[in-house]
Amino acid sequence: MLVEVVVETLAMDQKNQSPVVILKDAMGDRKIPIWIGHPEASVIAMELSGRKFPRPLTHDLLANLLKGLKVRVQRVEISDLVENTFFAKIYLEHQGELLCVDARPSDSIALALKMRAKIYADSKLFSSEIDSLLAGAGGSAEPPSEQRADELRQFIENLDPKDFGKFRF
DSSP states (O other), X not given: OEEEEEEEEEEEETTTTEEEEXXXXXXXXXXXXXXXXXXXXXXXXXXXXXXXXXXXXXXHHHHHHHHHTTOEEEEEEEEEEETTEEEEEEEEEETTEXXXXXXXXXXXXXXXXXXXXXXXXXGGGGTGGGGGGGOOOOOTTSOOHHHHHHHHHHHHHTOOGGGTOBOOO
């Protein structure tokens, strides 16, 4: 089942100096943190702040091409999590036909923001699929995976953007 999400914030993971986009259930408090690259984070940050770069960047170029071709971004779906990697799909509509394109979540989110399209996440990403984020080498010093999964779920539910730090571009 798909759940509409919104970009709650963009933050910097202080531990590994990587940007994190936090998606929040539009109708609730559930959250999904997705670690992304710096270029995509900059595009998302600029879009969230309403700032424009003086010349078109790659995401601007794509948005301008789609608009020029009269293609509408119908929606973006954060669809899966496999081996700690999130997957996304962009649904494009042109003359009544729908095309689904595989894409990285960061690019999909940036494009959705630019094109004012809705973003959805598969409901499984709010719960059991998060367990795969905890998959690791294991070892006796580690808590059981069920306990680690519960701890991560609790962390995500109580996630506060202040836990990360401001993303600056």
